[in-house]
Amino acid sequence: MDRQSRVELSTAQVPAAEAFAYWREMICETFVQLSAAPVAGGAFAGRIEHVPVGTLELSTVVAGGQVVRRTRSLIARGADEYLLASIQLHGRGRVEQDGRVAELTSGDMAFYDSTRPYTLRFDDDFRQLVVQVPKHELALRDTRALTARALGPGPGQVVPAFFTSLAGAAKDSPHTSAPLLPHALGLLSAAASFAARTEPGPDPARALVRERAVAFIRRNLADPRLDVDRVARACRVSRRTLYRVFAPDSVAAEIRRIRLDHARALLLEHPDRPVATVAARCGFDSESGFHRAFRAEFGTTPGGTRGQ
Structure with a gap:
């Protein structure tokens, strides 16, 4: 699979008798080498929609009941090193790794590591968003403490919501x-880090506030009145807390950067949309101010x- 472009795969492309064999090929091509077996006889159907966001891969999986395994022999066939997370969108799922089992219902999320054996089980039809990233992209030395643990309250709500929204945005506008x-x-x-109950790198609580603030800014960037007070109220934190979260940069600088990235x-x-329209859509109250800010940020x- 070309991991740099959106791809849709479906068992509807093959005869019913070949559907599950084709499904095995689909999941190996999308993720890592896996074995799979249906949990019941009869017709099987499955679909995967894969969208990349740089080195991050987001795959929406809709399929019938099955058991998926990553075995030692399959691991030995390649050098893939990914951290994956399943976000349950519909139905029930189970993640087993490192001697633990995470039971997932709608909205739940759990991690697993491609470098060690794991099992995913779905007893009925389900829908999941699978987040996959090369391990070297994350500041994590050892993942054994964080796998097969469903995220608890707080991160367990914010993180799945963020990645579900990101998958939709990547599908519509890469x-x-x-x-x-x-x-x-x-x-x-x-x-x-939260799943492992450790805090290497950024403080988890502070990172969650930052992501909540960034999400609010993106939803409201067309409003030229958007400022630190509105962001702080939306995140239910003080201005002082928000300043600490975005240090050493200011909140205003973050708002400006997000507006300019979106404008670009x-x-x-x-390409046919007037520059003035783009400026207004991104919260700039004048075209001249937009030109100055854009040139200062991008040099053009x-x-x-x-x-270009």
Whole structure:
């Protein structure tokens, strides 16, 4: 599979008698080498929609009941080193690794590591979002303490919601979602640390506040009145806390950066859209102010970006 572009795979492409054999090929091509078996006889159907966000891979899986295994012999066939997380969207799932079992219902999330054996079990039809990232992208030395643990309250609500929204954004607008990669990796690392009940790297609670703030800014960036007070109220934290979370940068600088990244993506994605319209969509109250900020950030004009 070309991991740099959106791909849709479905067993509807093959005769019913060949559906599960084709499904095995699909999951190995999308993730890592796996074995799989259906939990019941009869017709089987499955579909995978894969979208990349830089080095992060997001795959929505819709399928019938099955047991999926990553065995030692399959691990030995390649050098794949990924951390994966299953976010249950519908139905029930089970993640087994490192002597633990995580039972997942809708909204739950659990990690697993491709370098050690694991088992995924689904007794009935299900839908999941699978988040996959090379382990070297995360500041994690040892994942044995964090696998097969369902995230608890707090991160267990914020993190799945963020990645579910990111998958939708990446599907609809790859250019717009690309700037979110650093935030996604930071949040994933914080969630993994929380699952392990350790705190290497960024403080998990602080990282969650930051991601909540960034999500609010992105939802409201068209409003020129957006400021630190509104962001702090939306996140239910004080201005002082918000300043600490974004240190050494200011909150205003983060708002400006997000606006400019979004504007650049819109310029590339919609070359015929007037610059003034793009500026307004991104919360700039004047076209001249937008031009100055854009040149200061990217070293070129909005028109020059389109010509690149």
